[in-house]
Amino acid sequence: MKKPNIVILGAGYGGMITATRLTKQLGHNEANITLVNKHDYHYQTTWLHEPAAGTLSPERTRMEIKNVLDLNKINFIKDSVVEIKREDKKVILENSVIDFDYLVVGLGSEAETFGVPGVHEHAFSKWTVNGAREVKDHIEYMFAKYNNTEDKRDELLTFIVAGAGFTGIEFIGELSERLPELCSHYDIPREKVKMYVIEAAPTALPGFDPELVEYAMNLLESRGVEFKINCPIKEVTETGVTLASGDEIKAETVVWATGVRGSSIIEKSGFEAMRGRIKVNPDLRAPGHEDIFIIGDCALLINEEINRPYPPTAQIAMQMAEVCAENIKLLMKGGASLKTFTPDIKGTVASLGGKEAIGVVGTRKLFGAQANFMKKMIDNRYLFLLGGPALVLKKGKNPL
Numbered sequence: 571m572k573k574p575n576i577v578i579l580g581a582g583y584g585g586m587i588t589a590t591r592l593t594k595q596l597g598h599n600e601a602n603i604t605l606v607n608k609h610d611y612h613y614q615t616t617w618l619h620e621p622a623a624g625t626l627s628p629e630r631t632r633m634e635i636k637n638v639l640d641l642n643k644i645n646f647i648k649d650s651v652v653e654i655k656r657e658d659k660k661v662i663l664e665n666s667v668i669d670f671d672y673l674v675v676g677l678g679s680e681a682e683t684f685g686v687p688g689v690h691e692h693a694f695s696k697w698t699v700n701g702a703r704e705v706k707d708h709i710e711y712m713f714a715k716y717n718n719t720e721d722k723r724d725e726l727l728t729f730i731v732a733g734a735g736f737t738g739i740e741f742i743g744e745l746s747e748r749l750p751e752l753c754s755h756y757d758i759p760r761e762k763v764k765m766y767v768i769e770a771a772p773t774a775l776p777g778f779d780p781e782l783v784e785y786a787m788n789l790l791e792s793r794g795v796e797f798k799i800n801c802p803i804k805e806v807t808e809t810g811v812t813l814a815s816g817d818e819i820k821a822e823t824v825v826w827a828t829g830v831r832g833s834s835i836i837e838k839s840g841f842e843a844m845r846g847r848i849k850v851n852p853d854l855r856a857p858g859h860e861d862i863f864i865i866g867d868c869a870l871l872i873n874e875e876i877n878r879p880y881p882p883t884a885q886i887a888m889q890m891a892e893v894c895a896e897n898i899k900l901l902m903k904g905g906a907s908l909k910t911f912t913p914d915i916k917g918t919v920a921s922l923g924g925k926e927a928i929g930v931v932g933t934r935k936l937f938g939a940q941a942n943f944m945k946k947m948i949d950n951r952y953l954f955l956l957g958g959p960a961l962v963l964k965k966g967k968n969p970l
């Protein structure tokens with residue numbers, strides 16, 4: 571009998587965990603498993619604010635796929651997905667075309683601009699390894715350039731973060747923590763540097779406990795960050811940002827972190843989607859498709875308690891991957907009913923740079939060093955799930 575082709579698109583949190591689970595659950599002769607990713611490495615998106623601010627080497631956030639997955643059991647293709655031909659059961663890659671019997675789409679997300687002009691042209695908005703490198707190099711260049719120009723324009727040392735959600739806060743936390751070192755290294759007086767976080771919503775870190783939000787904002791303000799809350803950005807320009815009020819803040823650095831939409835491949839492939847995310851069935855299949863699973867940031871799942879989508883997180887992507895792998899196995903064995911996915915939110919912890927963080931684990935609020943310890947443990951836990959103790963020793967973080 572012909573072995574079914576299981577194709578996984580994207581080697582992020584969702585794709586990697588699906589791949590490891592399938593190789594454990596299926597015998598060698600039961601299926602051909604193929605993983606497609608645009609790079610030959612997997613990276614931890616949740617760590618990228620650190621290399622972007624220059625507080626961690628990008629090497630620590632990534633690992634070669636061949637060192638983590640058993641390539642005797644999985645066929646890895648380094649290529650970019652161009653389109654999914656749903657009805658033909660084919661995936662068009664830049665350099666070839668592959669057939670699938672079961673497809674797992676875990677292509678992650680792209681920046682959501684909310685229609686604000688100029689984001690792609692003038693802001694840094696790519697939360698990838700290369701995107702993080704670009705931000706870090708640019709920031710350092712701004713510091714180096716300042717003392718080397720006659721006019722010493724303030725905008726060279728003005729750093730704007732658009733969005734006070736998780737990503738924006740974690741990034742400014744790292745940058746503000748690194749600032750004394752940057753100023754000392756480049757001989758820049760600290761008061762010359764301006765850092766703004768601009769948020770359209772009425773609060774920073776929407777959805778977080780207000781006491782934790784206050785802690786985070788006070789800490790960041792004490793490091794010189796200025797918050798502009800309830801303050802939508804109208805346009806990003808070559809010289810900075812224009813606010814809805816009409817005011818302009820001049821800056822040579824705008825980092826965009828206002829949230830994400832699902833991979834553009836979703837809409838390009840004709841799936842019905844909201845902001846690039848497919849509202850999946852409870853078993854994680856795309857509506858109308860018996861053999862296509864959508865996981866991670868490409869999937870939209872409604873939290874019935876508040877009738878709003880769950881935020882796209884690595885935590886949910888990994889949990890989806892576990893259920894997705896089980897459901898593929900059930901389908902292959904001819905099972906009529908598949909497992910329903912229910913997120914089990916264990917908590918959320920946001921780092922604030924240095925040894926500072928905030929978070930909720932279970933029902934417990936955590937601040938400062940305690941939250942920081944928990945954050946590092948969460949980071950290490952993922953490495954453990956993916957590659958066992960050896961990967962934790964190689965890439966893990968010291969929680970103390």
Ligand code: FAD
Pocket residue numbers: 579580581582583584585606607608609612613615616617618619649650651652676677678679697736737740833835865866867868882883884885886887919920
């Ligand atoms: P990803 O992990 O983004 O992986 C997608 C993969 O697909 C990538 O390897 C990419 O290279 C590949 N790919 C994309 N397009 C193509 C293509 N066309 N062809 C081939 N390959 C392609 N979540 C948390 O739970 N906790 C946190 O603390 C947290 N912190 C975050 C901090 C930052 C700075 C950011 C940016 C995000 C954070 N998140 C956090 C969110 C989390 O990172 C995402 O929800 C998670 O990465 C989604 O996993 P995924 O598997 O769907 O996609």
